[in-house]
Amino acid sequence: MQKKFIFLLCIYSLGGFFALQAVIDPSPNVKKQEDYYKLEDFGKVKKFDVHIHINTSETHFIEQAVEDNFYFLDIVDDRPFGLPMRKQQEFALLHLKNFPRQMVFATTFPVSNWAEKDWVQNTMADLERSFAKGASAVKIWKNIGMDLRDENGAFVMVDHPRIDSVLTYLTRKGVPLLGHNGEPRDCWLPLEEMTFSQGYYSEHPEYHMYLHPEYPSYEDQITARDNMLQKHPELNFMGAHLGSLEWSLDELSKRLDAYPLMRVDLTRMPNLMLHTLKDRQKTRNFFMTYQDRLIYGTDSAINPTDNPGELKQRIHEKWLEEWKFYATDAPLNLKGFGELRGLKLPRKVIDKIYFENASELLGFKTGE
Numbered sequence: 019m020q021k022k023f024i025f026l027l028c029i030y031s032l033g034g035f036f037a038l039q040a041v042i043d044p045s046p047n048v049k050k051q052e053d054y055y056k057l058e059d060f061g062k063v064k065k066f067d068v069h070i071h072i073n074t075s076e077t078h079f080i081e082q083a084v085e086d087n088f089y090f091l092d093i094v095d096d097r098p099f100g101l102p103m104r105k106q107q108e109f110a111l112l113h114l115k116n117f118p119r120q121m122v123f124a125t126t127f128p129v130s131n132w133a134e135k136d137w138v139q140n141t142m143a144d145l146e147r148s149f150a151k152g153a154s155a156v157k158i159w160k161n162i163g164m165d166l167r168d169e170n171g172a173f174v175m176v177d178h179p180r181i182d183s184v185l186t187y188l189t190r191k192g193v194p195l196l197g198h199n200g201e202p203r204d205c206w207l208p209l210e211e212m213t214f215s216q217g218y219y220s221e222h223p224e225y226h227m228y229l230h231p232e233y234p235s236y237e238d239q240i241t242a243r244d245n246m247l248q249k250h251p252e253l254n255f256m257g258a259h260l261g262s263l264e265w266s267l268d269e270l271s272k273r274l275d276a277y278p279l280m281r282v283d284l285t286r287m288p289n290l291m292l293h294t295l296k297d298r299q300k301t302r303n304f305f306m307t308y309q310d311r312l313i314y315g316t317d318s319a320i321n322p323t324d325n326p327g328e329l330k331q332r333i334h335e336k337w338l339e340e341w342k343f344y345a346t347d348a349p350l351n352l353k354g355f356g357e358l359r360g361l362k363l364p365r366k367v368i369d370k371i372y373f374e375n376a377s378e379l380l381g382f383k384t385g386e
C-alpha cells in the first residue's frame with residue numbers, strides 16, 4: 019500500500035516536473051523563433067491600416083487589402099481641394115455596404131456654416147445621421163486652426179467652446195475623435211532647416227507657415243490640441259501623423275503620459291526611420307513603452323486609376339516595406355540620411371500596433 023503510494027507520488031512529481039519545465043522552457047530555440055515575426059509572416063498576420071482615404075468607387079485597393087490580410091479605416095475629411103467631403107462619404111458608404119467585414123469609416127462635419135448660431139445643433143444632428151449610417155469615428159482636420167476664422171477675423175482653434183460642445187457629445191456617445199491638428203514642425207521652419215518637407219513647401223508657399231507669421235504658430239497648434247485633451251479626459255482620441263509631434267519622441271511621450279486616452283497613428287514613416295537611424299534603442303524603447311497607444315497607418319490616398327495593377331503593387335510594396343521596418347531587423351535605407359536596421363518588435367507588440375489597438379479604439383471585430 020505504502021509502496022504504491024510512493025510510486026504514484028513519484029509519477030505525479032515527475033509529471034509536475036515536466037509540466038513545469040514546459041512552462042519555463044519550451045526548448046529555447048522554438049521560443050525564440052516564436053517571439054518575433056518574419057518577413058514571410060506578412061500575409062499570415064491580421065493587420066489594420068488606420069489611415070486611408072478612398073476617393074473612388076473602384077475596389078482595387080480593397081481587393082489588395084483582402085489579399086494582404088489588411089483591414090482598414092477609410093477617413094472622410096473636410097479638405098478644400100480634391101473630392102468634396104459629401105462625395106468622400108458616399109464612397110465610404112458604398113464600400114462599407116459591399117465590404118462590411120473589411121473596413122470601417124470615419125465621418126466629419128463641415129465648418130463652412132460656422133457663423134450660423136445653431137452650428138452646434140446642426141453639427142450634432144449631421145453626425146447623428148452619419149452614425150446611423152455606420153460611421154465609427156469622427157475626423158477633425160487642420161482647417162480648424164489654420165483656415166477657419168470667427169466673425170472678428172480671429173483664427174478658430176481646436177479648443178474653441180463650440181468645438182467643446184461637439185466633443186462632449188462624442189464622449190457621451192463613446193465615439194472616438196481623430197485629429198489632424200496643425201502640421202509637421204517643418205511647416206514653420208525655413209526651407210533649409212526642414213527635415214523632410216522641402217519639396218512640398220517650396221511648391222506650396224501658401225501653406226508654408228514660416229512665410230506667414232500672422233498665422234497661429236506651431237506652438238499655438240500644439241497648445242490648442244493639448245487644451246482640448248485636457249478639457250475632455252474621457253474622449254478617445256487618436257492624433258494623426260504622430261500627433262504632429264513627429265520630430266521628437268520625447269515631446270510625444272510627454273503627451274502620451276499626460277493624456278491616457280490619446281493614441282497616435284504612425285503615418286510619419288520617414289521621421290520614425292530617422293529616429294531609428296539616430297538612436298535605434300531609444301526608438302525601440304518608445305515602441306515598447308507605448309505599445310498600447312500606437313496604431314499602424316499609411317495615409318494612402320486611393321484615386322481612380324487606369325492601371326489597377328500598378329496601384330495594387332504600390333500599396334502591397336509599401337505595406338511590405340513597412341512590415342520589414344517594424345517586424346524584422348533587415349537593413350533599410352532612408353533616402354538622403356543613410357542605412358538603418360528595422361526595429362524587430364516582439365510579436366505581441368506587432369499584434370497590438372498592427373491590429374489590436376485599432377480594433378479596440380474603433381470597436382472593430384473581424385468576426386473570426
Ligand SMILES: [Zn+2]
Binds near residue numbers: 069071317
Ligand atoms: Zn490623411
